[in-house]
Amino acid sequence: MTSLLLIVAAFTEGGIATLGVREFSSGGNSERDELMGSLLGMRLALSLAGAGGAILFTALAGYPGVVVAGTAIASIGLLLANLQVTLAIPLTAALRLQWLAVLDSRARPSPPPDSSCSSSSVPRCCRSSQPPSFHLS
Numbered sequence: 001m002t003s004l005l006l007i008v009a010a011f012t013e014g015g016i017a018t019l020g021v022r023e024f025s026s027g028g029n030s031e032r033d034e035l036m037g038s039l040l041g042m043r044l045a046l047s048l049a050g051a052g053g054a055i056l057f058t059a060l061a062g063y064p065g066v067v068v069a070g071t072a073i074a075s076i077g078l079l080l081a082n083l084q085v086t087l088a089i090p091l092t093a094a095l096r097l098q099w100l101a102v103l104d105s106r107a108r109p110s111p112p113p114d115s116s117c118s119s120s121s122v123p124r125c126c127r128s129s130q131p132p133s134f135h136l137s
Contacts, residue, residue, distance in 0.1 A: 004057065005074050008050035012082055016043060020089040036089065043086045044079075051075030 020039050024032055051072075058071045 004054050008054050012046040012050050021093050024093040047079040047082045
């Protein structure tokens with residue numbers, strides 16, 4: 001049942017949240033309202049279709065009634081989770097994620113404490129057996 005719902009979750013996501021954040025960030029107020037209505041409708045339709053397919057599959061495949069009921073309950077949870085992700089798009093778009101990307105790109109590994117390796121073909125930062133620590137410069 002879990003694997004089946006993971007397939008449904010992947011089918012109903014398909015990059016909708018990422019696309020929504022990008023389009024929401026670049027649109028005006030009226031475009032944002034229209035986008036959110038479209039995304040909510042699309043997410044609801046895909047989630048209901050996926051949930052119906054999962055429930056139908058478990059019933060037709062001969063699973064016990066408790067598994068079919070469990071699939072139905074889990075499908076409701078998936079629907080709510082998908083709606084939550086869609087409703088979070090305006091909140092995510094309001095964040096200044098471009099600054100986070102700039103800061104992340106400025107992070108670089110510190111030199112390892114042990115530089116006694118003699119292999120010159122391996123970069124110095126990759127010779128240590130310890131994972132590198134990161135700092136902002």
